[in-house]
Amino acid sequence: MQFHGTAKVNQKGHLEIGSVDTIKLAEEFGTPLYVYDVALIRERARSFKETFETLGVNAQVAYASKAFSTVAMVQLAAEEGLSLDVVSGGELYTALAAGFPAGKIHFHGNNKSLQELDMAIEAGIGCVVVDNFDELEMLVELCSSTGKSVNVLLRVTPGIEAHTHDYILTGQEDSKFGFGLENGQADKALLEAMNSGSVRLLGLHCHIGSQIFETTGFLLAARKIYAKLNEWKKLYGFEPKVLNLGGGFGIRYTEEDNPIPASRYVVAIIEEVREQADQYGMVVPEIWIEPGRSLVGDAGTTLYRTGSRKEVPDIRQYLAVDGGMSDNIRPALYQAKYEAVLAGRVLAKPEETVAIAGKCCESGDMLIWDIPLPKAEKADILAVFCTGAYGYSMANNYNRIPRPAVVFVENGEAKLVVKRETFEDMVRLDLPLKERVKSK
Known part of the structure; x- marks a missing residue:
């Protein structure tokens, strides 16, 4: 397994990102959870910018925010001296709400x-x-x-x-x-x-x-x-x-x-x-x-909690997780492929080959087909790598599943930058056909 950025295995055998144990992240912030390696984003941004500077070329490196647009991410782009590419009024509003310099925004x-x-x-x-x-x-x-x-x-x-x-x-x-x-x-x-x-x-x-x-x-x-x-x-x-x-x-x-x-x-x-x-x-x-993708794609990891199993004899073992196409629709849309590990037993030898199934009511809600893993126990944490681009951006409420939280990790600290959506959030804009009669 080739890790990206600051990801590594700590002394407990757990996956660690930004010097933060991902098992602790899952315990503190819940799952599914998008985790971003801020140091890797900074490294990628500087690599693009410094090459232009070294070669003496006037340039703008504009972060394509459609890959992952939040107030915190836009502010991080500003910290690194990037310009910003937006493609909608919503992305423009996010940029302005984040205090991004308007003169460096491209629409x-x-x-x-x-x-x-x-x-x-x-x-x-x-x-x-x-x-x-x-x-x-x-x-x-x-x-x-x-x-x-x-x-x-x-x-x-x-x-x-x-x-x-x-x-x-x-x-x-x-x-x-x-x-x-x-x-x-x-x-x-x-x-x-x-x-x-x-x-x-x-x-x-x-x-x-x-x-x-x-x-x-x-x-x-x-x-x-x-x-x-x-x-x-x-x-x-x-x-x-x-x-x-x-x-x-x-x-x-x-x-x-x-x-x-x-x-x-x-x-x-x-x-x-x-x-x-x-x-x-x-x-x-x-x-x-x-x-866009090249700045944030492999800086993102999604943590899931494993749940039910299903065995189709002589065909396949299914292992379900508590997310799926509601937080990462790319496998269903594009047949996108990912790698993953059990975050609490990264170095354990594979014992079985499983297909990682999402919880949405769609047969096409499969995150990974046929991946070798150690024997997963119920409520293990599965870490799926390289989900930083177009995961959160394309997240949805299919089956009325709330969208996950987003955490930035850097230098041993974790910062919540997007709160987990609640059931109340999902119905906040709904209007009733008629007022509900409260029972006495």
Whole structure:
């Protein structure tokens, strides 16, 4: 088992994260429980930032908060000098409630409402990443009516899709996001933005995929973008001040994954942008990237308490836990794979192979299929690794199951940063069809 960050086995044979015993965490805060290794998040953030600084490149490293958005996480991003990528009014509100510097917030999304855009302009955020013509029109109208202006990037689809080790050149540019780079949409959007008199066009943005383990896709995207920028320079005299190449940097979920260090992505991107800018006689722009999963994914561990068992003779042993697709829907949605240990007996030899079943009333609520573990007793603590990205963010109340608490651990201290949801919380916004008659 390969541990991440500060995770290790202590003298009791228990899993420890941030110098805090996970068995004690489960006892104090209950289960399911999201546990975040703050030191690992800080290490990842600094790795991205320091590579840009070492190579002398003006840059912004924006945390893609869709991966895990809470007030405490946003404040941690601010402590590390990150910018922030938000994709909804709710994420923007969270950022502002956390006291995050508005000028370092970038607002993404393919269907921003008029109210969300107004909220962003009123807050004075740093940049809106414009995704379509409707949005561009709304922004121009808002700026004209309020007398304000806003920085924008145009999101373009360069016809490249990258996931893990694969990349695909999609000439059709079939995506719900952005302006097509090769079908004339990006050209039209550029002219509308340049001639609007209301928005300040900083440059371009693209995002090519997720859980990417190689640099090839980013380099291909940069080359296609610069070929178009060369046309625009000749036709309109346009050069970008900012080029945002997105995120999608991969992490290790299981032994099948082999990600590269954060610095290698950054170095490759910088070298390619410098080469392309030099080739076309342009100034090297400020480079922005948007790591999300790669900052928080393997910093998160979910603790569960084991419950019932079921044996299907000659087929499979099921071991149920007190959570499931209500706190981690990724296995059901994407067939995502995870590794796990019994937190109280990490070094014990496996005695059985079990399938970890969630408690939701869905046959597809399976967290892990066929994992070797020591013989689990009822109420053992199971620690599932690398759940820091899109676990809490996608948590839900299916079957009216309350969402778990979130704890940050660092230097031997545990801090509760999200309270456990209660049954009362879940019905707080419900309105009755009729008032309940109280029994005497």
